Amino acid sequence: MADTDSEFLERYSRQIKLPLVGLEGQKALRDASVLIVGMGGLGSPVAMYLAAAGVGHLSIADFDIVDESNLQRQIAHGHSDIGSLKTESAARTLRAINPAIKINCLDYTLESEELGQLASAHHLIVDCTDNFPTRFQLNTASLQSRTPLVSGAAIRWEGQVTAFDPNQENSPCYQCLYQNPDVEAASCAAEGVISPLVGVIGTMQALEAVNILLGRGQLHGAMWLFDAQFMEWQKMTIPKNPRCPACGTGPA
Secondary structure, three states: OOOOOHHHHHHOHHHHOOOOOHHHHHHHHHOOEEEEEOOOOOHHHHHHHHHHHOOOEEEEEOOOEOOHHHHHOOOOOOHHHOOOEHHHHHHHHHHHHOOOOEEEEEOOOOOHHHHHHHHHHOOEEEEOOOOHHHHHHHHHHHHHHOOOEEEEEEEEOEEEEEEEOOOOOOOOOHHHHOOOOOOOOOOHHHHOEOHHHHHHHHHHHHHHHHHHHOOOOOOEOEEEEEEOOOOEEEEEEOOOOOOOOOOOOOOO
């Protein structure tokens, strides 16, 4: 689509009007590529809002299929998608929102080496997974490729969102926050989750992703914690751990 195409200007007119975006910022979003890992409760709003905002290339990764229990919160999928691969279901939703963007579906488990290659090929990684092993793999890929990483998590009535940018001096990484790679994450299947919470956290991830792509990321070194039961936000600073086994010198 040409830069001055009337459809381009009309579709994104509400963003182009913003001084912090403008036409150049909208072109930057159009030319950006984002890897989204996980097409569940968090990945759904992330992918849908990035597609709507005009991010030109989305790679969506998930090996799972749509189950009826997903539909309570995973809004990229509908009842007719039950039994379909989540990547295929999500891709249909994203193309319906914005047919002008490119979508790459990765419907299998990503190994560490391929994650590193994918990280290098994208401007940004968004972690929408629900398990620590994959989160640590994404952190490693982010550090090795120097690709910024936006991370979110939600369970029960609590959620959190943060970002890590290896290009920023003294920026922490995910393992500065969670040091033990063998820790087990609680699951929504076991603990439950209130439906709109994943929308709140996923939307925040999408917003920070847009900020980073526009060159004005806000969350590296900080985490927002959300208590949905009492509608309260709390901001926490994450210091860089000089002994971090991922980005520091390792344990003493």
